[in-house]
Amino acid sequence: MNRALNFNAGPAALPEAVLKEAEKNWLDFNGTGMAVMELSHRSKEYQAVHDKSISLLKKLLSIPDDYEVLFIQGGASLQFSMVPMNLLSKGQTAQYVLSGSWSEKALKEANKIGKTFIAASSKDQKYRFIPEYNEDGDLDNAAYLHITSNNTIYGTQWHSFPSNEKTPLIADMSSDILSRPLDMSNFDLIYAGAQKNLGPSGVTVVIIRKELLEKSSDELPSMLNYNTYAKNNSLYNTPPTLAIYLLTLVLEWADKEGGLEQIEKMNEEKAKILYDVIDESDGFYLGHALKDSRSRMNVTFNLHNEEASKDFLHQAKEAGFVGLGGHRSIGGCRASIYNAVPAEHVQKLAEFMKAFKNKN
Template identity: 65%
Template sequence: MTRAYNFNAGPTALPEEVLKRAEKEWLNYNGTGMNVMEMSHRSKPYEEINHQAQNLLRKLLNISNDYEILFLQGGASLQFAMMPMNLLEEGKKGYYVLSGSWSEKALKEAQKIGDAESVASGKDNNYTTIPDIKDLSSLENGSYLHITSNNTIYGTQWHETPKNLSIPLVADMSSDILCRPIDVNSYGLIYAGAQKNLGPSGVTVVIIKKDLLARSKDSLPSMLDYRTHANNQSLYNTPPTLAVYLLKLVLEWADSLGGAEALEKINQQKAELLYHEIDQSNGFYNGHANKNSRSLMNVTFTLNSKELTDAFLAEAKELGFTGLNGHRSVGGCRASIYNAVPLEHVEKLAQFMKEFRTR
């Protein structure tokens, strides 16, 4: 069987080593005679998986003991509501920077919970760049400032996050967590669906500063209260056991490569290959994002006509490339080059882009 050149935006490629390891352990995990899906989440073997995954993430992102690591369900979309339920204080505002569709959705959900508003937006520029926050002092009466660190649809990414804030910084890192080192101490809360860089769909990582747990109200439903999951090591209810196990394997793979620093170097190589083809094509390919806001994870571009775009995508599909269609809301093309997408696959895509343009 030939593996696809997988450039899907998510769920997306998993490391081949991880898939082979899971296949090897499929019928008999660690001598239990069971698949991970078959064992009790209260059993010692699964508790070890859960604990090891938390410790690996703590190591890879240099997360201090001032933070809790939670494995939840519902994706980032649930966090759009769950986060303000827990962190949005009475009489204060939740502030949002709009850099794409997902940040718009996050704000919309927060406004159902309480007082939330946009303090900066790139919408007028069709989200081609990360917007500037002009006056940080205006945020003083806020509960938090929310950003979306990477924007899959538009191919933009924060390269410098807001500094010297008087309120906690919250980030949706679903599409770029672990693609590079970050200073977790700069954030009050980070959340990320796993299905792009951390593992399969079904598990969502939340990294929350412990002192923010005091904001959660006793009136919250137990399952929507961060304290419930923190106090129970994310084992309050039945977790997505297979997804957490695969997340652990992905983190072991990332650790074996050298961690976030090594991944960043590979990701830069991959991104530079595709951006080079765009930039030297004399307008045959047109990148959506401004150069100072380009994403390491999602390379978005258009061709000069629908006919050319259709031909490009059709030929790419015949050659084994998958997932290159742009998001349905914007069209064009998009190559999602998350951590597990091999450098060799990106090299093949860059070569195809060159050959297609030449012809």
């Protein structure tokens, strides 16, 4: 069977080795005579999977002991609400940096909970770059600063992060977590939907500094309170067991690949292949993001006119490439090159782009 040349933005490609391992254990997980999604979430067999996933996350991301790792459902979109519900106290202001559509949506939900402030924005420039955040003004009443580390729609990415000891930093890392090493001490809460670099959709990873848990009010509904998950090892109710099992396999794969230092190197090399084609095309391909804000996860570009873009996408589909259409909100083209997308597939796309330019 030929694997698709999959450049979907999410749900996205999974490592082939992970899928083969899951297939091998599909009907009989560890001699139980059951598939992993048939196991009780209270069983010792599933508990081992659950705990291993948390342990591998802590290892790969170098998460210190003063953080909790939580597994929550509802995707990053639920976190848009849970973050302010748990952390935005009365009399405080939540700061948001707008760098794309997802940060806009996070701000929209926070506005329903409490007072917010736009700390920086590149919206008026069509989100072509990561805006500069200035730590000016009175931050004494700031509940937190929220950023989106990678913007899938516009193809921009934070390459260095804000640092302010007085204001907790919250990051939506749904589309670039596990793509590079992080200094966890810079962050107070990270959340990430799994369907880009971590595994299939269904589970959201939340990494939170333990002292922040004190801000969560007991008046919150149980399933919207971070403490519910922290106190119960994310087993208060039935978790998405299959998604967590596949997350564990992805983390094992990343560890075997050499950890995040090696994965970052591979991602840099893959991104360079495509950006070189764009930069050397004499304007035939037009990158959306400014060079110093370019994403290593989502390469966004247009062709010199709309008709050419349509023709490019049509021929790319015929050639076996999947998921190259830009987001419906802005159009154009987008190649999502997450961790699991092989370098050979990226090279094939680069060759196709060169050949298409030469023909046209």
